[in-house]
Amino acid sequence: MPRFHLSTPIYYVNAAPHIGHAYTTIVADTIKRFRRMLGEDAYLTTGTDEHGQKVERSAHKAGLDPKQFTDRVSAAFRREWDELGLEVDHFRRTSDPRHALAVCRIFERCLENGAIYKDSYTGKYHLGDEAFVTDEEAAQSDPEQITTVTEENYFFRLSDFQQRLIDLYESQPDFVQPDTRRNEVLAFVRSGLRDLSISRSSLRWGIPLPNDPEHVFYVWFDALTTYMSAIGYGEEESGETDYERLWPIDVHLVGKEIVRFHAVYWPAFLMAANLPLPRQVWAHGWLIFQGGKMSKTKGNIVRALPVKEVVGTDGLRYYLLREIVFGQDGNFSHKALATRYNADLANGIGNLASRTVSMLSKYCGGEVPAASGGDDGGLPALAATSIADAVGHYRRFAFSRALESVWSLLSRVDKYIVEHRPWMLAKSRETAAREELEATLYNTAEALRVATALLAPIIPDGAQKVWEALGQEGRVANVRLDRLAWGGLVAGTRSGPQRAVYPRLDVAKAVKQMEALEEQALAEQAELMGRGRPVKRIEIDTPEIEIGDFARVDMRVGLVQAAEPVRKSRKLLQLQVDIGEAEPRTILAGIAEAYAPEQLVGRRVAVVANLQPRKMMGRVSQGMVVAASLDHGKPHLAGFSEEAPVGARLT
């Protein structure tokens, strides 16, 4: 039996699962169900990425040690997939000792092949990003986040793999999909590759290097290797594993933000270790919410479970796969979701199933009649087209199009019913009318059967219900889509009871309900992450300072005398600010997107007067104007509601 193996990313446990995680995993589950329905042995691998400084700190904040903390969050992910009915076959945590075996194994193979070297490195390190930054970047960052670090690190000779990677992308054009992502990757690799630092000695919460336990693996070797450790790589000695059978993997499903790691670093590691490469990396887009990306401070985090409570897993799955063109960014809103649910699931397939079963029961005694000729309305041909198109689209992960082709069949059936008016035919005593009635109901039920099978990967629960309503035996998931054809419905089959598979929703009410549940979930999540309050609140997590620290900052009232845009700059304005000195200061401020120059002249602002001068866009800024912003959003200048004297110090 052919096998198919795919993965979702290994989710970082720094945050509780939200709908973005669910999206990827739902897609993966859909693909898996589809491949199963092609008769393949399909497996889905996922897991949690649990090491690193951020997790260490989050744990600390929650008053837990990292192990306890990650146990908790990882379990939340696992539970999430269970509750969403997602069929995960391999779930691996990077904190699992078996995972460490795999990481060490791959590392050692790379080491033996000369792809690893040790070097010392001194540089500015950004604590929040857990990464070394350039001096330039450091200067722009929050000074609290920057420290200078000298450390011995192990490096991976990524630069050696440039040509082999380019050859890979060129010989296997499908290796990275969609094409726009492939182009980006190709451009990135062509522009030259720098060796990759793969260890940290400053960190404890991680997997120690086998040859140098003072170091732990930095994210790449650790997290990416999960795809192999999950199926038993590294532990073959202790018995039989799935590794031989499931590697190389067919598809790594990833978000577009992590394409580089999967399409560049990961194959390079495997090349160096002399191991087979994945067949494909497929990157999807992001969910866009009203008001932009999800963010904690905006308080617009959306979770999957509240949505599921109201529209079921089918409703969520259907919306995500129908409304969003896979590979592109897509909008998410509760209202659009509820509307889509009503239009397509309740009024569409749900209603069609309901009227079909009802007519079978009323006009044919609950038995599927024989198709004794009569007008088939072109349904057999249309069904054949739908099957071919939908299967083709599924293969290419074009879910929204697969659904469109199924819906072209379903909506045709609704028209077909009206054209033939079975309720009129039923009133007639004539044989011809009887035959037409039976043919109509057979064709209707058969088209519905075909459509239901095609929909099973996306809406498994409802598909099963419709399947049973049509009196079909067993699981619709066991239907072979590659053999699905018109005519499979057997005359004489007893149909099931009529019921609403997808009850219609009151959209406004449904939206309210989801939002209310969302609030609740938010509170639960806060608890999970060990925080007393909802994450919506601002948290002040900067270190405490003394009064003396503050006194070192000399802030003055300044009067803006002139303001002009900076050429070629999007954000900067150049200001002349009088702070009572002999000459006004020239200050560059990143506020051009929020303020027009003429708005500023004559305005009083707060100026940091003893700040080191800084060069930007070829000009020197002699200070800084103070502004407030949320999440690097739009800045709001600090000012004075009274006429504060120019040059007065802020204390």
Next chain:
RNA sequence: GCCGGGGUAGCUCAGUCGGUCAGAGCGACGGACUCAUAACCCGUAGGUCGGCGGUUCAAGUCCGCCCCCCGGCACCA
């Protein structure tokens, strides 16, 4: 400024190789029907497919220039 992605009916968006592509769903209005989940069916949307040029027998669909929006980066101290 550079690199991506977009600008198509009131709204959300499809449009694979240039030739029924000017579309779907939602919303609105009118009608018809009763098997069905106030459902389904029929009709009504006058959208210069962002703008201007070009290639072509033929262009949302290819090329050039321009405008606008969204990401990311280069300048937010």
